[in-house]
Amino acid sequence: MRRGSPTGEAHDGPVGGKRVDGTTGREEATVHARVSSYQGTGGSIESSLEQLDEVVPVVRGMDGSRGLIYLVDRGSGKSISITLWESADAMRASEDAANRLRRDSSASSGDTIVGVERYEVAFLDVSEGS
Numbered sequence: 001m002r003r004g005s006p007t008g009e010a011h012d013g014p015v016g017g018k019r020v021d022g023t024t025g026r027e028e029a030t031v032h033a034r035v036s037s038y039q040g041t042g043g044s045i046e047s048s049l050e051q052l053d054e055v056v057p058v059v060r061g062m063d064g065s066r067g068l069i070y071l072v073d074r075g076s077g078k079s080i081s082i083t084l085w086e087s088a089d090a091m092r093a094s095e096d097a098a099n100r101l102r103r104d105s106s107a108s109s110g111d112t113i114v115g116v117e118r119y120e121v122a123f124l125d126v127s128e129g130s
Contacts, residue, residue, distance in 0.1 A: 031066060031121040032085045034094075036102055040111035041077040047109035048072075048079060058101060059083055064090020079111065084121065091118060 040048070052070065059068050067084035083098070085091035106113050 032088050032091045033119045034083045035117045036081045037114040038079045038111040039114050042074050044110040045072050062094045
């Protein structure tokens with residue numbers, strides 16, 4: 001999905017609902033993100049990465065799920081997961097399942113959940129491979 005090209009055009013893609021921009025009157029795609037922060041060790045990051053084979057299909061299977069990004073800093077042991085949702089409603093509906101998954105995965109890897117935040121994605125541009 002791309003939003004807000006340099007010319008101001010909105011682009012639909014495979015993710016997101018719709019909203020009307022109050023300024024331009026254009027219909028634009030919307031995506032929401034849940035950002036979870038973790039603290040662990042280099043070893044716990046490796047354990048978390050091994051769990052992705054189990055975690056990814058669960059997240060993909062949730063209604064309204066549109067993607068998952070997992071960021072790691074092996075030196076500090078910090079990691080961040082970002083799940084993308086087609087709407088705020090879809091994100092809210094997944095809260096209980098996401099809380100269980102986050103808790104179980106963290107307990108298994110030895111990570112500590114530092115925080116969970118929710119956002120509207122204002123801009124997303126991901127290039128497709130050539």
